[in-house]
Every structure is written in structure tokens, then in C-alpha cells.
Amino acid sequence: MANNDHNKAAELHENAAKSHRAAAEQHSKGDHAKGMEHSKSAQQHSQSANKQSDQANAKSQQQK
Incomplete structure (x- = not known):
């Protein structure tokens, strides 16, 4: 079912966006270690979302 596949892709894109926002927030607070963790997570979510799309x-x- 293609609709479920598109919904899953959208969910993964949303997860990536959340991780990107968390990374930006941590970097702005000067916590670059946490920011990098969130950045790596965002990248993984983005790659998964792209594959699912x-x-x-x-x-x-x-x-x-």
C-alpha cells in the first residue's frame, strides 16, 4: 500500500526535523557535544526518510 509507505516517509522526515531543531537548540546553548549527537541522529533520520520516500x-x- 503506497499510502502507508508515504506516511512512513513523512514520519521519518518529521523525526529528522525534530532532531535538527534539537541540534540547533543545543548548539545555540553552546553544548556542541549534545548538538553533534542530535545532528548525527538527524542525518540518520534524513537518510532513512530519503530511502523510504x-x-x-x-x-x-x-x-x-
Whole structure:
């Protein structure tokens, strides 16, 4: 079901955005170690979201 795949991709993008915001907040407070942790998490979420988006788009194309 392509819709579920797109919803999962959206969820992963939201997780990435949350991690990016947390990283920005920690960096602005001067806690660069925590900021880097959140940055790494954001990158992992972003990569997962991209992969999920590609899969969802491929399934959508197959259904046409």
C-alpha cells in the first residue's frame, strides 16, 4: 500500500526535523557535544526518510 509507505516517509522526515531543531537548540546553548549527537541522529533520520520516500515513489509508479 503506497499510502502507508508515504506516511512512513513523512514520519521519518518529521523525526529528522525534530532532531535538527534539537541540534540547533543545543548548539545555540553552546553544548556542541549534545548538538553533534542530535545532528548525527538527524542525518540518520534524513537518510532513512530519503530511502523510504524513494521506495514509496517507486511503488506509486508501479500502481499507475
